[in-house]
Amino acid sequence: MPEVLIDQAAGLRRLRAPRATKVVAVTGGKGGVGKTLAAVNLGAALAALGRSTMLLDADFGLANVDVLLGLKTRLNLEHVMAGQCALEDVIQTASSGLRVVPATSGSVNMATLSRAQHAGLIGAFSELLEPVDVLLVDTAAGLGDGVVTFSEAAQRVVVLVCDEPASLTDAYGLIKVLSRRQPGCRFEIVANRVESAAEGRELHEKLMRVCHRFLGITPAYLGYLPEDEFVRQAIRRQATVVEAFPSSPAARAFQRIARAIDAWDAPLHARGGVEFFMERLVRSNEACAAEVQ
Ligand SMILES: Nc1ncnc2c1ncn2[C@@H]1O[C@H](COP(=O)(O)OP(=O)(O)OP(=O)(O)O)[C@@H](O)[C@H]1O
Numbered sequence: 001m002p003e004v005l006i007d008q009a010a011g012l013r014r015l016r017a018p019r020a021t022k023v024v025a026v027t028g029g030k031g032g033v034g035k036t037l038a039a040v041n042l043g044a045a046l047a048a049l050g051r052s053t054m055l056l057d058a059d060f061g062l063a064n065v066d067v068l069l070g071l072k073t074r075l076n077l078e079h080v081m082a083g084q085c086a087l088e089d090v091i092q093t094a095s096s097g098l099r100v101v102p103a104t105s106g107s108v109n110m111a112t113l114s115r116a117q118h119a120g121l122i123g124a125f126s127e128l129l130e131p132v133d134v135l136l137v138d139t140a141a142g143l144g145d146g147v148v149t150f151s152e153a154a155q156r157v158v159v160l161v162c163d164e165p166a167s168l169t170d171a172y173g174l175i176k177v178l179s180r181r182q183p184g185c186r187f188e189i190v191a192n193r194v195e196s197a198a199e200g201r202e203l204h205e206k207l208m209r210v211c212h213r214f215l216g217i218t219p220a221y222l223g224y225l226p227e228d229e230f231v232r233q234a235i236r237r238q239a240t241v242v243e244a245f246p247s248s249p250a251a252r253a254f255q256r257i258a259r260a261i262d263a264w265d266a267p268l269h270a271r272g273g274v275e276f277f278m279e280r281l282v283r284s285n286e287a288c289a290a291e292v293q
């Protein structure tokens with residue numbers, strides 16, 4: 001077949017095939033370990049690879065994705081659920097092409113939404129005009145505020161960890177809770193603020209040893225992020241380091257991790273869009289609520 005026809009055929013197949021969305025929760029247990037930084041930079045790096053990428057800011061307490069990206073958000077999911085606007089009106093597109101769904105103001109907690117609100121949320125996401133290849137979910141610190149339900153509904157859970165006892169203990173605590181609730185949950189460790197690749201591997205091994213010994217699981221290693229002054233410079237400019245300083249050590253590390261995420265298999269569901277994630281989220285929420293009762 002001539003090359004041009006092969007290209008056309010591939011294009012048509014892509015158009016017809018339902019695009020399955022990879023959903024990746026970005027967590028860490030402890031506060032300030034670089035979750036939001038990683039979420040916005042991986043989002044920008046995946047967008048640069050040509051992937052349709054969306055970032056859901058699920059940190060309802062200290063939402064700051066918009067601050068890091070210099071976005072001005074006025075509307076959020078609360079307005080969508082109240083029927084005041086469409087999801088497309090809420091989504092902001094960052095300079096990298098990353099689409100951001102801002103968090104609610106904090107007055108609405110996923111765990112307290114009614115069934116009607118849940119249904120509204122799923123419906124809104126099922127009507128998204130553009131398919132999403134990768135949905136990143138930036139979660140809050142700790143184990144509250146929907147962190148568990150968002151992580152459970154994701155296909156993989158990226159766990160940011162720094163070389164300090166509190167970060168290691170909190171990351172372990174998070175992995176313990178999630179692995180008990182959802183055996184088979186896939187954890188991907190990112191060692192942040194390290195000095196070298198070797199230090200990153202050592203940090204992963206430390207965490208892996210305790211997880212293996214006490215939980216019988218071995219979280220995978222996704223990579224490391226070096227401590228980098230360019231990160232702070234980019235934050236001051238309200239830009240991602242990936243865009244502002246693309247050849248800095250941190251940007252290169254984010255690009256490497258984004259390529260690794262890009263190589264992950266897409267989920268195999270027949271209906272694998274973002275609405276499917278939302279359905280899982282609602283189910284996980286209901287299971288949590290039932291446990292509390
Ligand atoms: N690799 C790094 N190099 C330099 N600075 C870093 C690096 N990683 C994180 N930081 C610093 O740590 C700060 C906190 O990061 P970030 O806001 O992403 O953490 P977080 O885990 O999302 O926090 P929270 O739990 O409050 O949501 C950043 O603003 C940045 O100043």
Ligand SMILES: [Mg+2]
Nearest residue numbers: 035036059139
């Ligand atoms: Mg954060």
